[in-house]
Amino acid sequence: MAMQPAEIEALIKAALPDAEITIEDLAGDGDHYAATVVSEAFRGRSRVQQHQLVYAALRGRMGGELHALALQTSAPA
Numbered sequence: 829m830a831m832q833p834a835e836i837e838a839l840i841k842a843a844l845p846d847a848e849i850t851i852e853d854l855a856g857d858g859d860h861y862a863a864t865v866v867s868e869a870f871r872g873r874s875r876v877q878q879h880q881l882v883y884a885a886l887r888g889r890m891g892g893e894l895h896a897l898a899l900q901t902s903a904p905a
Contacts, residue, residue: 830858831894836886843885844869848904859895871903878902 833851840849840863847867854860863882870878878901883890890897 831861831889832858833861836861836863836894836897839887839889840865840882840885844881854896854898861894861896862898862900864900866902866904868903870901875901 833853836851837849840847844865844867846869847865849866850864852862854862865878865882867881869881873881879899882897882899882901886894886897
């Protein structure tokens with residue numbers, strides 16, 4: 829079962845309430861997305877740690893309901 833962009837955004841927002849999130853369906857199949865996430869929670873963290881926060885927010889759906897997610901993360905400017 830594919831995930832909808834709104835569901836991905838809601839999961840990330842639940843874990844990172846201040847996040848500004850943009851999600852793009854890359855293949856039109858509901859399985860391959862690109863997400864840009866900007867959150868103060870990322871400040872001072874490595875890119876790997878930032879991505880781990882987002883993956884944790886998705887609660888195990890990566891690799892199952894959500895096949896691929898290209899991430900760009902950063903703290904606000």
